[in-house]
Structure formats: structure tokens, C-alpha cells
Amino acid sequence: MSGPHETLPPADGRPLSAEDARRVLSGAELVYDDGAIQQFTPDGATTYLDAGNETTGTWSVDDDGTFSSFWPPSFRASYALSWRVAGQDVGLTFVSHRDGSVFSGRFSTLPG
Numbered sequence: 001m002s003g004p005h006e007t008l009p010p011a012d013g014r015p016l017s018a019e020d021a022r023r024v025l026s027g028a029e030l031v032y033d034d035g036a037i038q039q040f041t042p043d044g045a046t047t048y049l050d051a052g053n054e055t056t057g058t059w060s061v062d063d064d065g066t067f068s069s070f071w072p073p074s075f076r077a078s079y080a081l082s083w084r085v086a087g088q089d090v091g092l093t094f095v096s097h098r099d100g101s102v103f104s105g106r107f108s109t110l111p112g
Contacts, residue, residue: 012085016092018065021081025059025067030091030105038105067094 016024026042036050046059046069057071067079079094084104091106 010083010085010090012083013093014083016065016081016083018061018063021061021065021067024092024107025061029108031108032103032105034103036105037108066097 025040027040029037029039031037034050036048038049039047040059044058044060046057048055048057048071055071057069057075059067059069061067061081065081067081068076069078070076078097080097082093082095084091084093084106089106091104093102093104095102
């Protein structure tokens with residue numbers, strides 16, 4: 001059994017711990033299945049690029065591992081995070097707490 005500060009290797013469908021979520025998202029870039037790109041900075045800022053349109057917001061991970069984002073002026077969302085692993089592609093799957101919608105992306109480079 002792993003302790004609260006042990007990092008498990010990515011396995012498809014495995015939920016991320018809060019520690020792993022913060023670690024892999026800090027400085028990461030995800031490329032989503034629809035081609036959109038999202039960049040996450042260690043200070044909690046995020047930029048979403050889709051078809052030439054850029055939106056900026058903030059992100060955080062609660063102690064229970066819930067990923068939250070805020071997109072001004074008023075859009076807030078929270079998600080459960082799990083690993084998405086397909087061959088050499090490693091990424092994340094987000095499941096909305098609001099409506100159960102699912103979207104996935106792969107890291108443009110494997111995070112540390």
C-alpha cells in the first residue's frame with residue numbers, strides 16, 4: 001500500500017493524488033483530443049488556446065485531489081483527474097463534477 005507522499009507511475013484510469021496532480025500540472029502543457037492546448041504555470045495561472053482564441057484563468061488542486069479552474073469573469077468548474085495512458089502517450093482525463101462530461105489530453109512532454 002502506498003503512503004500519502006509516494007508517487008505511483010501513471011496507469012490508465014488511475015486517479016491522481018493531490019500531490020501528483022499539482023506536480024504534473026505545474027509547468028505542463030496538455031494537447032486535448034480536439035487540438036486545443038492548455039498551459040499550466042506553477043503559480044496557478046492557465047492559458048487555453050483554441051483555434052487562435054486565447055483565454056486565461058487560474059487553476060488549483062484541493063487536498064482531496066479535485067482540480068478546479070476559474071475563467072473570468074464568472075465560470076468556475078471542478079473535475080476529478082485520472083491518468084490517460086496509451087502507449088507512449090501520457091495525459092489526463094477530466095470528469096466534470098457538475099455534469100459528468102469527460103475530456104482528455106496528452107502532455108506535449110512528459111511531466112517530471
